[in-house]
Amino acid sequence: MFESLGNKLTGIFDRLRGRGALTESDVDAACREIRIALLEADVALAVAKDFIAKVRERAVGQEVIASVTPGQQVVKIVHDVLVETLGASATPLSLAHNPPVPVLMVGLQGSGKTTSSGKLAKRLKEVERKKVMLASLDTRRPAAQEQLAILAKLADVGSLPIIAGEAPTAIAQRAIEVAAREGYDVIILDTAGRTAIDEELMAEVKAVREIAKPAETLLVVDAMTGQDALNVAEKFHAAVSITGIIMTRLDGDARGGAALSMRAVTGQPIKFFGSGEKLDAFEVYHPDRIAGRILDMGDVVSLVEKAAAEIDMASAEKMAAKMQKGQFDFDDLADQLRQIRKMGGFSGIMGMMPGVSKIKNAMNEAKIDERVIKRQEAIIGSMTKEERQNPDLLNASRKRRIAKGSGTDVAMINQLVKQYLQMRDMMKQMKRMGNKNFMRSMNAGGLENLLGKR
């Protein structure tokens, strides 16, 4: 139905093929198309504007990778900004709370709160092995409490007995008491739908929140929501401080720009997708599912990624050889850190080795903290050439000097050295065991250490 933005942009830039860097006027032409595409996808206007400003800033003056066209390069930038804004990885529910952990579901009428409550309960029960109770605070919509009770039965989880005429705040109170008494791990509170400007009902949900003190307050939003998404997210966030978003009806053909709007305006992560009416149609957030839907960029993104990967291939292969020989110094580590930062994940050298894609994913998921990496780069930058090539030289006084030079402290340097030594050992081990056995001996926790994640 729609021409993909990927095709449109590559079309605009066709005439530019072969030029070096992207100029301002090239980028302007692209930005007009991006704006229309975002608005057609129901991204709120203010959010679309910020988004375009970011793309422009990143695109102007950027060198075009040999073997791709400027249009393709811009598509890649758009995709990257989109994924960054939406969130590059899933944020798990924070259930670290004394049981029963209260989870509050809020949103507009008909957005899918009740169904999502049932789906979440089923998921927590089956995947996380939690004992879950559902309680409906919806005393307004006819048969809403009965609807949730039926879903509880289908999901095979507990359900708070309905007392006719009880007010939402009283139900919340009772739900928590009963759940505590009966040893539930999680209590999910489904609420009535309300418009964002209904002050009376917003006050009611605030009161519920104060009683329940939820560990998670999830805003449930329909993927077909239009420009109002901005307003809804703002108002609900202001009233009840949401901690995450569930987007429903991803099984439809709406482009789902509301996800970008809501994420941008609240800063809260999208945690789950609803992808059907049945209780198992519930998925953990994944950026690609939503990014490609908001802006259909076709195959262009993977094409540019491949081209970029080819460029890195030469240097990566060289390093892979070095690593496998067990020669690995701080210069190499610095190279690695640069690559990790550039690519927003550990997709460099590791990806070049056979069978390492699992590790690679684990590393991507380990959410590398860019500040930590920058600090580590600064430390390596303050070493002398000899120190970088022969890390064994690093004694206490040298470390103090480096700490001063890099604006860090000795503890940080020790941590980096430890990380380096672990990595070097890992390389040696890899050489000894061969890739296959090595993979088996690894686990994600170890990787997080290596990457300095905190």
Added chain:
Amino acid sequence: MFGFFKKKETDKAEAQPEQEVKQGLWEKLKGGLSKSTTQLSDGITGIFTKKKLDDETLDALEELLIKADMGVATAQKLTAQLRKTRFGKDITDHEIREALADEITAVLNPVASVLDFESAKPFVLLMVGVNGVGKTTTMGKMAKQLTQANKKVLMVAADTFRAAAVSQLEVWAERANCELLTGAENADPASLAYKALEQAKANGTDVVMIDTAGRLQNKAGLMAELQKIIRVMQKMDESAPHATLLVLDATTGQNAHAQVDVFKSLTAVSGLVLTKLDGSARGGVLVALADVFKLPVVAIGIGEGIDDLRPFAADAFAKALCGVE
């Protein structure tokens, strides 16, 4: 007069404490609509502190229309018309709002419509739409207006899929004081609809209202199920359904186009209802839909209560949208 459907003169006379009710209802409508439109009108007030209609002003105006979900194409079209007739002229804030409202009214006027329940007996009404838009609620509200006008109404709980959909409708049937036909859970909605027509013919029912399960327009199997309901009913009455209403949620953005497009081509939609106008969404997509599909708009929903249904008045909607008093 405040109903969403055509009434005979005599019906009007019997309508209840009209003065009082009307006042309350209109207040609510105005309250709802002005809440939902202050943003748009405030925006215009901000822009038009200076008097000349220039490019900058028109761009800002276009953005305001986009923020009301009108879509880029319709927003551009509306501002292009203003440009043609008023560009460079001195114009007051009030005039620009009126000019814009006039343009929107011109687009909406041809689609403002009411249902004529007298045109068949039993008159068969089919409610369709995607999930959660307000099909059941709208049906309940309509049923009440009909029973108050002394119509014999039969509601049919043909949403046999969603949990507690039948119980929900039971409540509405009680509120609206009408009959209800229900089937077993997961029963075939088409045979239930057939049975309803049979029953209605036998006992002199005036209006049969069929509630269906929400379905996304891209689900071929579910759309086929809807077509089957229609086909089976036509075995009993060739002219049924006499109205197929597609319910749209004002919160919906540009996907409303796909909804109308697909439901219209697969189920011969004869009219639209726009719900949830009491919220902060402004329902501007309706202007684009009127422009493209030209389907009658027969009612708007402005709340969850049984009386929160209004006829669709083009000029009032346009004026409210543009903040013209």
